[in-house]
Amino acid sequence: MEIYLDTADIDAIRHFQRILPLAGVTTNPTIVAASGKKIHELLRQLREVLGESPRLFAQVLARQAEGMVEEARYLRSIDENLVVKVPVTVEGLAAMNQLKQEGVPLLGTAVYSASQGLLAATAGAQYIAPYVNRLDALSGNGTETVITLNQLLQLHAPQTKILAASFKNCRQVIDCLIAGAQAVTVPVDVAGQLIASPATDSALTQFEKDWCKTYQSLHF
Template sequence: MSVYLDTSDIEQIKILSDLLPIAGVTTNPTIVAKSGVKMLNLLPRIRDALDGDGLIFGQVISTNADDIVAEALKLNQMVDNFIVKIPVNMQGVKAIKRLKNEGVTTLGTAIYTSQQAFFAALAGASFVAPYINRIDMLTGNAIETVESISNLLSHHAQTCQILGASFKNTKQVIDCLSIRQASVTIPVALVHQMMENPCVNEAIDQFNQDWLDCFGSLSH
């Protein structure tokens, strides 16, 4: 079980990777476009923000297998511990299979169905990323889909990991993490929602006040 940040916000990557056990950072073309910085310059900044640790995921924009492979090989040279994200359709699975033979680690993304995940894993993807909220909006059964993927992987591709993505609320995150083999990548705003609870601060204030009332200062 691992938690990744789904962002290109360099300052938040620095802050949250210092505070929390973050395994790395995921991006996609939309996230990169929002940063206004192309991958060639963005990926090294993310690597520095992670202090050289963790995995970095970046996605191809090519759409046919030959171009996907060429782009993936180029991206794979930009930073260490890089995982190439490839949308899972016919051309994507073909590219994943070829990249496996090239020794390039891949993640099958844009997963809406268990059969997509199955073929991506069988082709050699090390990760598959089901789109939790998007599946929920289409069918309302995202967690059941992740459970089905988990069962398929346990039988047919034990080395492939689930990396849940596309979350809109904290319940979706926790429900996904409750499934075997599942890790998650979370937007920065949701990370803060998960960890910032006013009740905790109220409890700390009460503990400190009780200590002050008894001992006169916050010291041992």
């Protein structure tokens, strides 16, 4: 299992590095824009805090294959270990086919169907990112899409991993991991939900009260 943090917040990344076995960080144009930083500046800062080994993802903006390829090359010039996110469109598939020949690691993003995911895998994507919550919001079923995509990849493209994305709560994350996703990328608030539980805090408070009642302190 690989857990990624979907953010450009340096402080949040440092915080969760202490807690979770982070495999890396994913970004998208919205996340980058919200940071207010130039892409080259942001990616270098993210790499600095992550270290050399964790994966870092950034997405192309162009709509045409030629532009996607040029942008992918530029992003890789900033970070030679970067995984390039390419939307799974007609032009995106064409770009992936070319970038695969250049040895560029790819993630097929903005996936709303199992067929999109399978085609991205055959075009050379190492990761496929189905948008789970957005599928649910469109009256689809994000978890069922992950299940179907996982079955297709096992049969036809076992080298490709599902990196499920677009989560609003930790239940969606757990459901996708049960459904066969090998990786998930979660926003900061959902990462916190995976850890926190009011019931746990309540139990610890009761333990402290019971201990202090007998020993008058919280020391052994």
